[in-house]
Amino acid sequence: MNLEETIKQLPDSAGIYQYFDKDGHLLYVGKAKSLAKRVKSYFNFTPCLKPNTNLSSRITKMISQTFSMNYIIVNSEHDALILENSLIKQLAPKYNILLRDDKTYPYIYIDNSADFPRFEITRKIIKSQNIKYYGPYSVGARDILDSVYELCRLVQKKGSLKSKKLCLYYQIGKCLGPCEKDVSKEEYAKELDLAKELIQNKKILLKKLHEKMHFYAQNLRFEEAGTVRDRCERIVRSEIKSEIDFASDENYDIFVLGHTQHRAVVVRIFMREGRIISSSHDYIQLHEGYDEDELYQRVLMDFYSIGKPPIVAPILVASEFEGREIIESYLTTIFEKKAEIRIPKKGDKKQLIDLALINAAELLKRERKQDSDEIPTQIKELLHLQKLPLRVEIFDNSHMSGVATVGAMAVYEDGKFDKKSYRTYHLQARDEYSQMRETLTRRVQSFSKNPPPDLWIIDGGATLLKLALEILESSGTFLDVIAVSKEKIDAKAHRAKGKASDIIHIKLANSDCEAKFPRKDDIFRLKDSDKRLQWVQKLRDEAHRCAINFHKKTKLKLDQESKLLELKGISQAKIIKLIKHFTTFEMLKKATIEDISSVLNIKDADIIKNIYK
Known part of the structure; x- marks a missing residue:
């Protein structure tokens, strides 16, 4: 069935639709209350099937590339929204x-029903009576809490009251000592009131921290002064400065968008009890144009997708967007109460929107380093990639004679390595091909939680490149992949220092590109001085470093565990045999006597289980 026939027989039902190009690559996933009405709105059918004339240039380009489509019927528009988000x-x-x-944002909370309440951090609702939440905080929640315990004489640790004995915190004047002393609730409440004021008013908190920092510096306690200074910087960074202060105790979550040609920014501001308490922002790469309606939907769905937030507040946005009603319906289900998405036109709430928009515009003015813009563009042109490689994942494996086998994924985004996104894997596979397959498969399995990047770089040759493409194809994901291998001289990899003649392997995804830019074996041999090659090498080397470091840590842990087993009479040869079978000591500890005796003998299995009781 061709595209036109598929469109004409679409049902008048809620669902999601998928557009594919002539090579079978997924172009777009959309949702619809009525599949028939929504999809037909993209096309004109006379004199032949073509894009509707009232579409944006971005959508016109997409429809022009559409060769086929699939669709899935669901029970409701709400279900379509969730499925669409998951597939994207x-x-x-x-x-x-x-x-x-x-990511989820932490809250500081206190359970006022306790005899001597204390503050803690949570990312979800606590099932307890008389809970009071403060937040959310984009950064600085732990710093605020540490500062409160530094400045207020509260019960410092959760288990302190159970001991019934005074501890070090009382001795150094950081706790009133209600575990043993006769501390009245009124006296303790004064310390609680001070703590609450410090949490709610960062100006007072920062003033007290600066006083403490100067005290440390005057007493030549420079390390402690530096710690307080860094803490102050993180607390300041958690919010946008503003003189807006509502005369009421209103709560609002504010979301606004800004964009340039190649990227957008989302700014979030959280107002609690009439004050701005924190803010955050994220950049979004735009590969094929900007769609504010879709972006507002994605931003709101993603932010609240974790579950009901501890504080449910009305949502303010800068402009009306298509799909606002279905997003409100979706959020109502999550909030367990009516969700409100408002577009302020005047007054204090409009000032909040304007403040957020000013900050969005300022964030977009910040230019990245010249090479972080230029090199990815040059790489895209050189290799004819589908997307500008602004976020790249790089993979490598490491082992020593099959022991402590690990995989590593480094991540590069916006001109720098994103170390928080790095991932490491303990592997069971024996040979390098199987190890890379295991590493890449595990990464693909996490796409639903951590979406794919713009480009994969594999440390290896054409064989591993083919493997990566097969794994991606089996998952239904289209992603550009390149592999980097050493030049071989006399069948050996050439690794002379300063002469790292690396080869870039790529399989072009677009057959038109292959016809237009033919090349032997899809190989690029660039000069050692070529900045494009050096960029790829830098990324490959970081993944290699990450894999080696994780391998060393794993090997050290294995050696420590091995010594324990050797002391109990298990030989090194037997330990190697065990690790090759179970891959890690954690797996060995979980194994049954029967599992272990299938590798060694029942006597050794008995010894090992006794060690790990």
Whole structure:
């Protein structure tokens, strides 16, 4: 069935639709209350099937590339919204806007029903009576809490009251000592009131921290002064400065968008009890144009997707967007109460929106380093990639004679390594091919939580490149992949220092490109001085460093565990045999006597289980 026939027989039902190009690559995933009405709105059918004339240039380009489509019927528009969001994250279609902000924001909370309450951090609702939440905080929650315990004489640790004995915190004047002393609730409440004021008013908190920092510096306690200074910087960074202070105790979550040609920014501001308490922002790469309607939907869905937030507040946005009603319906289900998305036109709430928009514009003015813009563009042109490689994942494996086998994924984004996104894996596979297959498969399995990047770089040759493409194809994900291997001289990899003649392997995804830019074996041999090659090498070397370091840590742990077993009479040869079978000591500890005796003998299995009881 061709595209036109598929469109004409679409049902008047809720569902999601997928557009594919002539090579079978996914272009777009969309949702619809009525599949028939929504999809037909993209096309004119006379005199032949073509894009509708009232579409944006971005959508016109997409429809022009559409060769076929699939669709899935669901029970409701709400179900379609959830399925659409899931598929976009997993498959990263070319024309959908992809967000990577799946983190949750911490809250500080206190259980006022306790005899001597204390503050703690949470990312979810605590099932207890009389809970009071403060937040959310984009950064600085731990710093604020540490500062409170530094400045207020509260019960410092959760288990302190159970001991019934005074501890060091009382001795150094950081606790009133209600575990043993006769401390009245009124006296303790004074310290609680001070703590609450410090949490709610950062100006007072920072003033007290600066006083403490100067005290440390005057007493030549420079290390402690530096710690307080760094803490102050993180607390300041957690919010946008503003003189807006509502005369009421209103709560609002504010979301605004800004964009340039190649990237957008989302700014979030959180107002609690009439004050701005924190803010955050994230950049979004735009590969195929900007769609504010889709982006607002993605931003709101992703932010609240973790579950009901501890504080449910009305949502303010800068402009009306298509799909606002279905997003409100979706959020109502999560919040367990009516969700409100408002577009302020005047007054204090409009000032909040304007403040957020000013900050969005300022964030977009910040230019990245020249080479972080230029080199990815040159790489895209050289290799004819589908997307500008602004976020790249690089993979390598490491082992020593099959022992402590590990995989590593380094991540490069916006001109720097994103070390928080690095991942390491303990591997069971024996040979390098199987190890890379295991590493890449595990990464693909996490696409639903951590969406694919713009480019994969594999440390290896054409064989591993083919493997990576097969794994991606089996998952339904289209992603550009390149592999980097050493030049071989007399069948040996050439690794002379300063002469690292690396070869870039790539299989072009677009057959038209292959016809237009033919080359032997899809290989690029660039000069050692070529900045494009050096860029790829830098990324490859970081993944190699990450893999080696994780291997060393794993090997050290294995050696320590091995010594324990050797002391109990298990030989080194037997230990190697065990690790090759179970891959890690953690797996060995979980194994049954029967599992271990299948590798060694029942006597040794008995010894090992006794060690790890």
